[in-house]
Amino acid sequence: MTINKQDVIYLLLIIALASAGAVLISNPNIQVGLFGLATLLVIGLVVAIYIKPSLGAVVLIIAVFSNISRQFTDQGLPGVIKPLVAIVAATIFVRYLNESMPGGRVKTRTVEVFLFLFLIATALSYIVADNKDRALEATLDLGKDIVIIYCFLFTLRTPNTWKMAAWTIILVMGFLCLLGAYQVIRGNYRQEFFGLARVVQDIGSYSTTYRIAGSIKEPNIWGQVVVASIPLVLLRVIDESRIRIKLISLGILGILLFEVLNTYSRGAYLALAIIFVLTALSYRLHPLVWFSSMAVVVLAIPWLPSSYTARFETLSLLSPGSQGGIYQEDSFRGRTSEMLTGLSMFVNNPLLGVGAGNYPNNYQTYATNVGLELRSGERDPHSLYVQVLAETGVIGTIMFVGFSIALLVGLTRARNSISHLEEYRHWIPWIIAIQLTIIGYLITSFFLHGAYLRFFWIFSALAMSAIQLTEELRQDAERPSRELTT
Template identity: 30%
Template structure:
């Protein structure tokens, strides 16, 4: 969506809309001053009204806010720790209104939303059908309601990301949101302020490290070190890409700062799944970008410096990963967490075997765990457990239809982004092509960690799905225009010209 300008075809609507919003803002501000005693809340109201006006005038601004607020659970954290009302829900409503304003009044209908709607809609329908077999209907219904919120946000991203410029906006929004909480985590770990939650943005808890040893693990805003590391891994290739390809020195410095803080935070989570995902992402990033020798040497020196910040027990915890290697003298079953994971995976397969078509119901794996666990007999703990794998979770709770719907989304994501990267390259948009590849590698990192992390916090996943489907959609739509221009069948397109100018600077 473009910026509303005085030359817009429906310019006559602009003045009445702004006047109406100004009057509404003044009325709301007056009510806040009279009715609310808290200066903090009044400040939030004022800032919210300003952001609302900016969002309607420039939809990409609202898109950036949507990513910032939801990728790192800012809204949920403010609700839980500060007692704020939901920030995300009013923003979603405002963005829906913004889409309608641009669509109906400014004749800018969103393009290419039908295929993502079919893919996401199919998965949603399968999830709803799985409720038929749920033994814990209350949990299943709540989970489905949360899923609806997530897929609505994913589709909203598809509706908002319509031009080249929005891709860079989203990439930097992801980096800013992740760097914000990662910087807090790094400061928290270095200073040892683990009991200070930093307003909910710096959660930490004493958890098992290795064997009988326990220590603090960083959790950020997620309350889970593994989920936190999983979300941050996505940002590593994005930061590396911006470090290499941004034009301005300040932007490159910001990207470098993001890269360092994110990698350190992943280490401070002590997450083995996060480490494996980081290793995969690092390998794919180096393979794709093939940095110059001097850049590689600087990177190695930086990595060596980061080792100085590595916790004493980190390497010891990672060494337990060798328990699964052939010929290992240690037994995987001697490690408590490994033994539990094996039991949980086996239970998931048993659930899938008993309910192959639609599973045991959305988020009903824990409710059925104690019934199946004795049949496996590896883990003696008599307590509800999670599946600790997104793929086993989908199979156990939504059956073969859920697996199929999930696989179709991932196939569309990676086929679409691969095609998009090729199309951006043909249009001469190398920087946009590079960002597309970085997003794909980030998603691979997220899915790698998903082998060992279930969907406790699924919203980042759906945000990424919406973003990657949008990137493919933008490339397809703009390539069609570009190709028509090349053959003289379409008029000059300003968006493509702006993007090409950015490439040449």
């Protein structure tokens, strides 16, 4: 009888699992018992991912979107996301080390180059940072997110595993937004479901507005994440041939739209409108559909509660005809000041910026130069692009913008490369969906900083995997014809 490497690994995992189970059962100490339970969970996770690597991507999606690490830290426990990433990455590496590494990634090479150059630019900004700890933390966080991206690239090797990851996002977001819908409908904003559905109060002069903030307690950024997730389910409603799945998708879409409405995020409203327009253009909808949709929106606005319409009306201050509109509304004035302050940081430190993660501690120093609005304490830039400019300078900005453009161009080329292949027509809507997801996130990033940029990297990982898979599908489809001609 011969024993191969894989059998040895399974045997060692079984021994470790049995040992941890014995410790858990026999020891009455609660701390030891919890440690044993955690060990059992880790071993089970390792075994599952080793057997089916695509589960690693699913686990990371659930962990990131549920923000489970914060649920632990709020209870005084250590965060779990970085150890989880390390476990998943190590398991995937061992799996492929014992078998075979995935093939080359020619179509994503440019995207990957920009990504690593952005990491280098972020690391270089450490040199000029006043707060070295923040710069180091920002660099390590980006490194962790890049590891997650490669976990996706190495595990989502077929259209089915890619779709499983996309459906995981759809279902997790649907569940989290359903919790938010419950809060709004029941008016029970104290019930936060163990931190999975958080709420922020905006206290005004005459009333209090409860803004749904999801698992991250940041309503604007949560609105950004929900809007970015909507194309994945929207195109299921349009393209799904199975009636049951189409109806489920329609229900989830309604829940997500309701969630966006109750974040009261104006940036999310604008991005959502743009996504709907781009979707209509992608499918070349009949003009009657355009006019009908616009009519429904116009007729629905008067029936919306005043808290919603008041939020919509403030958008008119951004119109060219509104003289000094941005200075008439407190939040617009504050954000304008924070953006101009970020640009002032860039002008004074054009090459490397003020250091990754160092905008907040430099705000007061540069805000006095702007003089638009002075606020005490640290502030955020409220624009990802201003943040990248201010913190990593022109070098980091070129790399980040280059990464984003290369990613969108790669998706467009991937879609065009298989548009003539009838057997892969079902794959094209998924490419369109993830492209709209990236566009939606980048649009809202004009108004929001990168406090939770991990969501963008998850979407980017899906996009890069889609580019890679599409190229492999194209090669598989054209291989028979090449063989016939040789």
